Amino acid sequence: MTATTRRAFVKNAALAAFGIGAAPAWLTRAAFAGTPGKHVLVAIFQRGAMDGLNAVIPFGEKRYAELRPALAVPRESIVELDGFFGLHPALKPLYPMWEAKQLAAIHATGSPDPTRSHFDAQDFMESGTPGRKATRDGWLNRAIGPRKATSPIRAVSMGGTLARSLRGPNAAVAMNTIGSFQVRDNAQSEFMSMYSQSTDTVLKGTGKETFEAVKLLESISKSKPASTVNYPNSRLGTSLQQIAMLIKADAGLEVAFADTTGWDTHVGQAPALERLLGDFAQSLAAFHQDLGARMAGVTVVSMSEFGRTAKENGNRGTDHGHANVMFALGGDVQGGKVLGNWPGLEPEQLYERRDLAVTTDFRDVLSGVVQHHSGTQDMAKIFPGYEAKPLHFFRPMQ
Amino acid sequence: MLRQCIAVAVAASLLPAAAPAKLNKDQRALHAASRLTFGPTAADLAAIRKMGVDKWVDQQLHPERIPENPELVERLKQYDSLTMTNAQLIEKYPPPQLLRSKKQAAAADQAKQKEMRQAPVQMIYRELSEAKLLRALHSTHQLEELLTDFWFNHFNVFFDKGFDRVLVTSYERDAIRPYVLGNFKDMLLATAEHPAMLFYLDNWTSVSTEQLEQMRKRFQGRKKQQLPAGKRATGLNENYARELLELHTMGVDNGYTQKDVTEVARCFTGWSIADIREDAQFKFNALLHDPKEKLVLGHVIPAGRGVEDGLQVIDILVNHPSTAKFISTKLAQRFVADAPPTELVAKMAAAFTKTHGDLREVMRTMLRSPEFWSAGAYKVKMKMPLEMVASALRATGARVENAAVVQQQLRTLGQPLYRKVEPTGYYPFAEEWTNSASLLTRMNFGLELTQNKVRGVRVDLDKVLSGKSAPAEIAQVLLLHPPAAETLKTLAGSKDTRPAHVAGLVLGGPEFQRR
Structure with a gap:
C-alpha cells in the first residue's frame, strides 16, 4: 500500500469510527494532511550501559587491543568503516544504512556528571539535567511542547509504563502493543458513556482522549497490512514494529520512545554483547526496511547511560565507565561518518585514567536532533541550565 | 508556578456547584473513611456511625489504642525479612555487588551463585511489598498505614539502587514508621542517619576536597576494597544536602541559596556507612569531615567539630518557618485537596511551630479544621x-x-x-x-x-x-x-x-x- 492510499484508508476508517462530521481536529489535520512532511523522532535507550568501545571499535588505536586482551574484537572480523573505526560483526545489518549515508555514529558522547550509578545516570539522561535529581519531566516531553488539536498518539512510550524521558505535562501514551490498547469485556461503549456524561471535568476530558486513542489504535490495528519485514522477536524489535505501524498510518505520531535492557556486561561479556548488538542492529534494519521511503523525516537516536571501562576486568567483562557511542539513523541524517572528537585511549587521555573521556555532551546530540525535528531553535527549555551546542548532522532541508 | 496553577484550576473546576456548604452526617462519615483509610468499607462506616466520627478520627490518631487485626499479625509473621537487621539481610540475601566480589574471592559453584543472585532482590522485595499491601488492606491502623506511605514517599529512597535493596526494609521499619505520629525532627534525623538514605543520595561518599587529598596519600597503593567508604568519593557531593533542603524540609525556592546547599553538604561530610558489606550501620567518619567553619541560613557553624555540624543543621531546619509551612502544605495536599486553602496550611504550620514538629498535633489540627470537613474537599482527591x-x-x-x-x-x-x-x-x-x-x-x-x-x-x-x-x-x-x-x-x-x-x-x- 502506498503512503497516499494508506492515509486515505486511515482517514476513512477513523472517520467511520467517529461518524462523519464528528472527526476531532487532530484527525482532520493528520489524515487530511497532503504530504507526510511531519518529522518523527524515535529515541532508543540501551539500559545497563552498552560497551561502546566494542560496538564502534577504534581498531586504529594500538591501545585498544592492549587494554582488552580477551575481549578485543579481532581485526579481521571488524566491519571497517573509515580506516580507524569499525563495527562489531554483530552490527553488520547496520552497514547498508551506513553505506547509504543514513546512519551516523557519534563517539565519546555522554554526560558530564561523574556518576557510575545506573540509576542516577539513566535518570540524568532521561530528565536531560545531569546532576539534578529533582527534575520532574523528561527531555522528550519538553521537546514536544504543548500544542492544540494534536493526535491522541502524538507521543508514545513503548512498554507498560511511561518512560521517564516522556513524563511531563504534555500528554503521552504508554502501550505494550497497539492491539492491547483496548477496553476488555466489551465494556468500551459503557465506559465511554459514563465518562462522557460525567460531571467530573478532568476525568471527562481524559476519558475523551482515551477513547479517541483506543478507537484510532483499533482502526490501525485492524487495517494492519501483512508486513513482509521480519523484526526480531524481542522487546526492541516489537517496539520498533509498532512504531513503524503508527508512522505508516499517518496518525499524528511525533515522538516515540523504546528501550532495550541487559547491557550491563560485567561478566562473560562477549556472547551477551553479540546477542544484544545483533538484536539492536536487526531491529533497526527491519525498521528501516519497513519504512522505506518514509524514513525521510524520521530520525532514530540511541543512547545509553554511560560507557564501560576501557580495560577489561578479571571476569572477561567490563565495568561501569564514562563516555559511549550514540547512533543516529534517518532519511535526513548526513551519515556514513563517525562524528565527535576522539579523545584517545592512552592512560592520560582516559577519564580518571580508566574510561573513555566525554568530548561531546549527549545534550548536544539530542539538541541537534530536536532542532531538526521541531524547527525550534531555543534549547534552553528542553535542557534547562545548559547552553547547548547542537551538533548538526542533517542534510540541509530541501 | 505551573504546578500550582494547574492544581488550583483542577480544584476549582471540581467544586460541585450545587453541593451544600457543609457535609451532612452520612457524607462526614464517608469522607472520614475515604480520606483516612486505604478505601472505605461498609464495616468502617458502621464503626464510625457507632462511635461517632470525632471519636473514630481521634482513635486513628492513636493507633496504639486500637488492637491490630490478629489475622494480619499472623500472616506478617511468615515474612522473615521484615524483622531482620541490615546485617542479617546482607548475610541471607547478599546484593549483587557483593556477590561479584565474593565470587572473585571464592569462585563458588555456578548453580549456587545463580540461586543467590536471584534470591535476594526477589525475596526481600516480595516480602516488603506484599506486607505493605496486606497492611493497607487489613490493618486496623489505617491512618498510620497511610501516613507511613506518605512519609516514606516524602523521604523517598529507591529500592533498586544497589545496596538499597537490603537497606529499605529497615529504613521503613526503623526510620519512618515509628515517627509518623511522633516528632518530625526525630524522623528527619533517623532518615539522615539511615544507610538507605546515605546510600541513595550518595552522602556516604561525600568528602571535603582537602580531606580527600590527604586520604589519597594515606591509602596510596592499597586495593580499593580495603579502603574506607570515602575512597569512592571524588569530593563534595551535594545530592543529599540539596534534597534535604528542597524536598525534606524547606521546599524549593523557600529561602535558601545554592551557597546554603554547598555549606549544608560540607556540614554533612563524614555522615557515612560503616562496613556496607557487613552490617551497614551509620558511622560518622571524621576522616571525611570538613572541619572548617560554615554558614548555613545565616547561622555560623563553628570550626573544629564533627557530627555536631549535621545535627545543628537539622535543628536549624526543623525550626525554620519554611519547613513548618512546607510540611503542612504537603500533608494538606495529600489529605485535603491538591490546592489546599492557605488558611488551613497556616493553622497547621502554626501547630507545627508551636509543638516543635509534633506530627500528631499537626494532623489533629488538620482533622479538626472546617476546611477538611467542607463540601469543597468532598470527593475531590x-x-x-x-x-x-x-x-x-x-x-x-x-x-x-x-x-x-x-x-x-x-x-x-x-x-x-x-x-x-x-x-x-x-x-x-x-x-x-x-x-x-x-x-x-x-x-x-x-x-x-x-x-x-x-x-x-x-x-x-x-x-x-x-x-x-x-x-x-x-x-x-x-x-x-x-x-x-x-x-x-x-x-x-x-x-x-x-x-x-x-x-x-x-x-x-x-x-x-x-x-
Missing part, C-alpha cells in the same frame, strides 16, 4: 494508583494470596511500590494520574478484579453483594453512596447484566476514581 487498587480490593473484600499481579498492576499504573526512582516521591495531584493509558488500565482492572481474572486474588462477589443484583444496589455497595444519575443510567442500560460486569463498570468508572 483523585486516587493515586495504590489508593485505587487498594480501595477496589477493600470494597470487594478481596483475598490476596499472591500480590505479584497486583504489583504488576501498580507498575503499569505508574506507582510501583518502593520503586520511585526520583527523590521527589510520587505526586498526589490529579493531573499526575489522569492520562489515557492509566485510565484504561483502571477500567480493565475493575473488570478483571470482579470477574476473578486477577491472578493471586480472590473475590467472592456473591458474599459482598449478598443477593443484591440491581445496578443501583451494586453501585451503592461499592461506592458506599448512591451513584450519580449518569452512572446509573449507563449501568441500568447495560446489555450485560451479570453482577460481576456491572461491578467492574463501577470500579472502573469515574466516581470510583475519586475519594
Whole structure:
C-alpha cells in the first residue's frame, strides 16, 4: 500500500469510527494532511550501559587491543568503516544504512556528571539535567511542547509504563502493543458513556482522549497490512514494529520512545554483547526496511547511560565507565561518518585514567536532533541550565 | 508556578456547584473513611456511625489504642525479612555487588551463585511489598498505614539502587514508621542517619576536597576494597544536602541559596556507612569531615567539630518557618485537596511551630479544621494508583494470596511500590494520574478484579453483594453512596447484566476514581 492510499484508508476508517462530521481536529489535520512532511523522532535507550568501545571499535588505536586482551574484537572480523573505526560483526545489518549515508555514529558522547550509578545516570539522561535529581519531566516531553488539536498518539512510550524521558505535562501514551490498547469485556461503549456524561471535568476530558486513542489504535490495528519485514522477536524489535505501524498510518505520531535492557556486561561479556548488538542492529534494519521511503523525516537516536571501562576486568567483562557511542539513523541524517572528537585511549587521555573521556555532551546530540525535528531553535527549555551546542548532522532541508 | 496553577484550576473546576456548604452526617462519615483509610468499607462506616466520627478520627490518631487485626499479625509473621537487621539481610540475601566480589574471592559453584543472585532482590522485595499491601488492606491502623506511605514517599529512597535493596526494609521499619505520629525532627534525623538514605543520595561518599587529598596519600597503593567508604568519593557531593533542603524540609525556592546547599553538604561530610558489606550501620567518619567553619541560613557553624555540624543543621531546619509551612502544605495536599486553602496550611504550620514538629498535633489540627470537613474537599482527591487498587480490593473484600499481579498492576499504573526512582516521591495531584493509558488500565482492572481474572486474588462477589443484583444496589455497595444519575443510567442500560460486569463498570468508572 502506498503512503497516499494508506492515509486515505486511515482517514476513512477513523472517520467511520467517529461518524462523519464528528472527526476531532487532530484527525482532520493528520489524515487530511497532503504530504507526510511531519518529522518523527524515535529515541532508543540501551539500559545497563552498552560497551561502546566494542560496538564502534577504534581498531586504529594500538591501545585498544592492549587494554582488552580477551575481549578485543579481532581485526579481521571488524566491519571497517573509515580506516580507524569499525563495527562489531554483530552490527553488520547496520552497514547498508551506513553505506547509504543514513546512519551516523557519534563517539565519546555522554554526560558530564561523574556518576557510575545506573540509576542516577539513566535518570540524568532521561530528565536531560545531569546532576539534578529533582527534575520532574523528561527531555522528550519538553521537546514536544504543548500544542492544540494534536493526535491522541502524538507521543508514545513503548512498554507498560511511561518512560521517564516522556513524563511531563504534555500528554503521552504508554502501550505494550497497539492491539492491547483496548477496553476488555466489551465494556468500551459503557465506559465511554459514563465518562462522557460525567460531571467530573478532568476525568471527562481524559476519558475523551482515551477513547479517541483506543478507537484510532483499533482502526490501525485492524487495517494492519501483512508486513513482509521480519523484526526480531524481542522487546526492541516489537517496539520498533509498532512504531513503524503508527508512522505508516499517518496518525499524528511525533515522538516515540523504546528501550532495550541487559547491557550491563560485567561478566562473560562477549556472547551477551553479540546477542544484544545483533538484536539492536536487526531491529533497526527491519525498521528501516519497513519504512522505506518514509524514513525521510524520521530520525532514530540511541543512547545509553554511560560507557564501560576501557580495560577489561578479571571476569572477561567490563565495568561501569564514562563516555559511549550514540547512533543516529534517518532519511535526513548526513551519515556514513563517525562524528565527535576522539579523545584517545592512552592512560592520560582516559577519564580518571580508566574510561573513555566525554568530548561531546549527549545534550548536544539530542539538541541537534530536536532542532531538526521541531524547527525550534531555543534549547534552553528542553535542557534547562545548559547552553547547548547542537551538533548538526542533517542534510540541509530541501 | 505551573504546578500550582494547574492544581488550583483542577480544584476549582471540581467544586460541585450545587453541593451544600457543609457535609451532612452520612457524607462526614464517608469522607472520614475515604480520606483516612486505604478505601472505605461498609464495616468502617458502621464503626464510625457507632462511635461517632470525632471519636473514630481521634482513635486513628492513636493507633496504639486500637488492637491490630490478629489475622494480619499472623500472616506478617511468615515474612522473615521484615524483622531482620541490615546485617542479617546482607548475610541471607547478599546484593549483587557483593556477590561479584565474593565470587572473585571464592569462585563458588555456578548453580549456587545463580540461586543467590536471584534470591535476594526477589525475596526481600516480595516480602516488603506484599506486607505493605496486606497492611493497607487489613490493618486496623489505617491512618498510620497511610501516613507511613506518605512519609516514606516524602523521604523517598529507591529500592533498586544497589545496596538499597537490603537497606529499605529497615529504613521503613526503623526510620519512618515509628515517627509518623511522633516528632518530625526525630524522623528527619533517623532518615539522615539511615544507610538507605546515605546510600541513595550518595552522602556516604561525600568528602571535603582537602580531606580527600590527604586520604589519597594515606591509602596510596592499597586495593580499593580495603579502603574506607570515602575512597569512592571524588569530593563534595551535594545530592543529599540539596534534597534535604528542597524536598525534606524547606521546599524549593523557600529561602535558601545554592551557597546554603554547598555549606549544608560540607556540614554533612563524614555522615557515612560503616562496613556496607557487613552490617551497614551509620558511622560518622571524621576522616571525611570538613572541619572548617560554615554558614548555613545565616547561622555560623563553628570550626573544629564533627557530627555536631549535621545535627545543628537539622535543628536549624526543623525550626525554620519554611519547613513548618512546607510540611503542612504537603500533608494538606495529600489529605485535603491538591490546592489546599492557605488558611488551613497556616493553622497547621502554626501547630507545627508551636509543638516543635509534633506530627500528631499537626494532623489533629488538620482533622479538626472546617476546611477538611467542607463540601469543597468532598470527593475531590483523585486516587493515586495504590489508593485505587487498594480501595477496589477493600470494597470487594478481596483475598490476596499472591500480590505479584497486583504489583504488576501498580507498575503499569505508574506507582510501583518502593520503586520511585526520583527523590521527589510520587505526586498526589490529579493531573499526575489522569492520562489515557492509566485510565484504561483502571477500567480493565475493575473488570478483571470482579470477574476473578486477577491472578493471586480472590473475590467472592456473591458474599459482598449478598443477593443484591440491581445496578443501583451494586453501585451503592461499592461506592458506599448512591451513584450519580449518569452512572446509573449507563449501568441500568447495560446489555450485560451479570453482577460481576456491572461491578467492574463501577470500579472502573469515574466516581470510583475519586475519594
